[in-house]
Amino acid sequence: MIRKHTPEDLDALMLIWIEASSMAHPFLDAVFVDKVKNDMRNLYMPNSDTWVYEIEGEILGFISMIGNEIGGLFVTPSSHSKGIGTQLVKYISSEHETLEVEVFEKNSIGRAFYDKYGFEFLKQYYHEESGEEVLRLVKK
Numbered sequence: 001m002i003r004k005h006t007p008e009d010l011d012a013l014m015l016i017w018i019e020a021s022s023m024a025h026p027f028l029d030a031v032f033v034d035k036v037k038n039d040m041r042n043l044y045m046p047n048s049d050t051w052v053y054e055i056e057g058e059i060l061g062f063i064s065m066i067g068n069e070i071g072g073l074f075v076t077p078s079s080h081s082k083g084i085g086t087q088l089v090k091y092i093s094s095e096h097e098t099l100e101v102e103v104f105e106k107n108s109i110g111r112a113f114y115d116k117y118g119f120e121f122l123k124q125y126y127h128e129e130s131g132e133e134v135l136r137l138v139k140k
Helices: 006-025 030-047 084-095 108-116
Strands: 002-004 050-057 058-066 068-076 098-106 120-127 131-140
Touching: 002 084, 006 030, 006 050, 006 058, 006 108, 030 058, 030 068, 050 084, 058 084, 068 084, 084 098, 084 131, 098 108, 108 131
Parallel strands: 068 098
Antiparallel strands: 002 050, 050 058, 058 068, 098 131, 120 131
16 A cells, blocks of 8 residues: 555654665765765655555555655665565656656666666766765656
8 A cells, every 4th residue: 555654654764764775875975874864854754745655554665755856765675676666656657747866876776676667867967975976867
């Protein structure tokens, strides 16, 4: 089931983010990751529209939107390749004519997912805080 998140979901969402992010972003510096972890809890999550994918009361993934931009799409690693990310993207696609997302160039997991679902390259830039290249992708 996909539903709008509630404040009570925040700890579960943060745990999913930590597990999935560390798997997808092993190249990120620990100081940067700690800053993003704090920003996720206190800045990004409160200021985005977030939906969770839940089975029998257990949250297995979530997608956070800021307008038509996917601010975050994370699925617990034990549930990867089970269609959860796909269902979340399909769900929000019905509300947006186009979708955009930013993904680290070195994030092979995220890049493969977005390539599979037809996201196309829009631009690339250097992200100073992380010291990494970022790709901006679009799906029309």
